[in-house]
Amino acid sequence: MGKKLGRVQLLLMLILLVENGDCIWLNLPKSGRKCVTEEIHNNVVVLADYVVISDVHIHPTPSITTKVTSPYGNILHHKENATHGQFAFTTNEAGQYLVCFWADDPNQGGALSVNIDWRTGIAAKDWESVARKEKIEGVELELRKLEAAVEAIHDNLLYLKSREAEIREVSETTNSRVALYSILSLSICIAASIAQLWYLTRFFQKKKLI
Numbered sequence: 024m025g026k027k028l029g030r031v032q033l034l035l036m037l038i039l040l041v042e043n044g045d046c047i048w049l050n051l052p053k054s055g056r057k058c059v060t061e062e063i064h065n066n067v068v069v070l071a072d073y074v075v076i077s078d079v080h081i082h083p084t085p086s087i088t089t090k091v092t093s094p095y096g097n098i099l100h101h102k103e104n105a106t107h108g109q110f111a112f113t114t115n116e117a118g119q120y121l122v123c124f125w126a127d128d129p130n131q132g133g134a135l136s137v138n139i140d141w142r143t144g145i146a147a148k149d150w151e152s153v154a155r156k157e158k159i160e161g162v163e164l165e166l167r168k169l170e171a172a173v174e175a176i177h178d179n180l181l182y183l184k185s186r187e188a189e190i191r192e193v194s195e196t197t198n199s200r201v202a203l204y205s206i207l208s209l210s211i212c213i214a215a216s217i218a219q220l221w222y223l224t225r226f227f228q229k230k231k232l233i
Contacts, residue, residue, distance in 0.1 A: 047138070049136065050134065050135075050136050051124055051135040051136065051137060053130075056123045057124055058121055058124075059139065061119070063120050065114055068111070069110075069142070071140060071142065072108075072109045073089065073109070075136075076138060078134040086105055086106055087125060088102065088124070088127055089101070089124055092120070093116045093120060104127055124137050145168065
């Protein structure tokens, strides 16, 4: 019984890791921008809602500009004069995704905050629509969620494995270059010492000191 309970707890912990949903508060400066980054691997659904809140309760609420860029600089979402909004996309690049916010008018007065409801992977999936479309509910729906969670965990493990292989390759290449540089430096030092010894020997022979 204890082993089964432990397995269930482990599965729930893995699901919580995969079902990534975060609520983030950002305090925007009057000038400049505030950004959030998250590393996401390929083929992951991302969904986010954001709303602007005036800390001094100015009406109407000052507007902001939102910009979302991929790891290679592709613009995935860009909206100006917004007090709220939503962006959704499926990643086709693995790496750091960047979301930036800034005030449209630095002189509009008062501090601004942005509340972001950021969801990725399973947390971004509309399970209610899935249940209505496939006419499933209760235990069957929960099993479908568990199945999706297991698939996401498997994909995450494959992604981590590929990242580990890339890091190991970079580390081995760096070690090889460092070893080559060390051998080259040692060779230069030995050659310089031999040349210096030869020069001093010739010098002392000319002076008939040896």
